[in-house]
Amino acid sequence: MARRTLPVILTANDLMDGDAVWWTGAGWSRTIGLARRFESAKDAAPMLETLGQDSAAIGVYAVELDPDTDAPALRREAIRAAREPSFAYLPAAAQPQTAGRREAA
Amino acid sequence: MYRYDEFDAQIVRERVAEFRAQVARRIDGSLTEEEFKPLRLMNGLYLQLHAYMLRVAIPYGTLSGRQMRQLAMIAERWDRGYGHFTTRQNIQFNWPVLRDVPDMLDALAEVEMHAIQTSGNCIRNTTSDPFAGAATDEIEDPRITCELIRQWSTLHPEFTFLGRKFKIAVTAASQDRAAIRVHDIGIEIVRNAAGETGYRVLVGGGQGRTPMIAKELRGFLPREDLLPYLEAALRVYNLMGRRDNKYKARIKILVHEMGIERYREMVEAEFASGDRGAAPGTEELARIAAYFAPPALTPRPVDGVHAARAAHPDFATWVDQNGHPHRQDDHLSVTVSLKPVGGAPGDATSEQMRVLAEAAERFSQDEMRVTHEQNIVLPHVAKADLFALWSLLRTQGLDAANRGLVTDIIACPGLDYCALATARSIPVAQAISTRFSDLKRQREIGPLAIKISGCINACGHHHVGHIGILGLDKAGVESYQITLGGEPANDASLGERTGPGFAYDEVPEVIETLVTTYLSLRQTGETFLQTYRRVGMPPFKEALYADAA
Secondary structure, three states, X not given: OOOOOOOEEEEEEEOOOOOEEEEOOOOEEOOHHHOOOEOOHHHHHHHHHHXXXXXXXXXXXXXXXXXXXXXXXXXXXXXXXXXXXXXXXOOHHHOOOOOOOOOOO | OOOOOHHHHHHHHHHHHHHHHHHHHHHOOOOOHHHHHHHHHOOOEEEOOOOEEEEEEOHHHEEOHHXXXXXXXXXXXXXXXXXXEOOOOOEEEOOOOHHHHHXXXXXXXXXXXXXXXXXXXXXXXXXXXXXOOOOOXXXXXXXXXXXHHHHHXXXXXXXXXXXXXXXXXEEOEOOOOOOHHHOOEEEEEEEOOOOOEEEEEEEOOEOOOOOEOOEEEEEEEEHHHHHHHHHHHHHHHHHHOXXXXXXXXXXXXXXXXXXXXXXHHHHHHHXXXXXXXXXXXXXXXXXXXXXXXXXXXXXXXXXXXXXXXXXXXHHHHHHXXXXXXXXXXXXXXXXXXXXXXXXOOOEEXXXXXXXXXXXXXXXXXXXXXXXXXXXXXXXXXXXXXXXXXXXXXXXXXXXXXXXXXXXXXXXXXXXXXXXXXXXXXXXXXXXXHHHOOOHHHHHHHOOOOEEEEOOOOOOOOHHHOOEXXXXXXXXXXXXXXXXXXXXXXXXXXXXXXXXXXXXXXXXXXXXXXXXXXXXXXXXXXXXXXXXXXXHOOHHHHHHHHHHHO
């Protein structure tokens, strides 16, 4: 059975702090909800190649989305999108703020 | 403890200055990521799922109070207030910012620490027995040998770009607590028939995707020959090991494919060829050994501990479970568990690190050890001080009495942090730990080592867990493969797969089933491993898969 074509967004890690960042169409954002959606990896390929030259973002790659929820299809990317581990890794007082997520499936 | 000489200090300072300039050039765009990546990795700086990660070397796991306080400060000032102690007896900081890393390295250098050779295809941190210098069953302190290897292997020009990473472990005790049989080279300090002290050398052990138990390379090696012999062993590996496929580049593959006899012939020929340049002089050996002279422990009365035990049953349980015999009767070595119920194995907050530092300074000759089981050992505690120590540890939740029990779980960072992982590890450990939180039941179950890896690379040592758990990705879904019967010590064995994997949510129940099966089968005094070795896989498999058949 042919594999279903999934929409994708483009992601990388920020040079300075290593944060996960997503391509908005105009720049990089730490908010996955602002990511520009491509209909397929093929559609995203030219931009992926262009962004690969961006020295401020490391390791650019495409992340597949669940077409029903628009959230990352893989758990790895869902955890990455949450920008912190999936468990309470710090005392509550020290938890960093996160906002504007594309919630996990 | 070993103290840096002028060469150590100079190497570390120069390396920090060099890396500071490299970071500046990366930030101003003079270096591309492709150019910078190998440079940062040589300084222990990885890029993980959410952030950079700095891995700091803790030679043979030994730390002073001052060093632990500095780690606490670094975690607080430049990270998120905690660190993760690893199965290589190191510590990792999970959230550093690139421009801060040179300052972090400077802060480490202030206390004679660094991150050099914690990554890359070089000789990594040499690990050892956490009870070194205190155990009743050792020939000598193995850290003297570890330190010799550390100095020899640091920036060794011939072995800085090996085919793959290279890990060495050393023990001097009759009971192997350093897992030497699953290392590239394992060294056991032994005595021969003439009563001379030397080395038994094992080679070709390892975990990862192709686990193997090490084979004996030399039954007895005279002490003065160690470094020339290691050079010969690494030289043959460096020349003959594969470089075309990173998954077949470890020395275990070479030894397996070549055969131990042929490999030994080549090593012995190389050794006999006469390159003795690495052999240390007796003066240098004595200089190193002096740093590890046993501390003068003042005899202390032990009467008070009996009263405290009677008055505080939790304290008595903690002493019984976490204490280890010391060469001096009125002392104990104490394991401080970093595995509270529901906690992340190996994590410690800055406040906990400061309490550990205080505990070491007040009660353990200013010394502690990171264990490959991701706990902290205070090696020299007077029994008279045990209650005060326990009371101090309790203030930061460091009093879990679970050493070696079902909740003393090794877990790699897994998918929550690691860019290589295929499944979560820490939440699985937390769920199992919560399931078995009843300490009375844990002690009824007895010794049981659960080890969890979030990918095939096996950083969580799952191959040598009595129960091993390997998290994989099956078509986008986490699946956990269970192995039984692994063991890293003298009678080392690799775990055998039970069968098809289980879903994330099923793992605690799977462990419950395995434990219940063991309890129904065990004979008086038998541990989980002993029962498994007696009855084999069938009853456990039946218990796990009967309903699915």
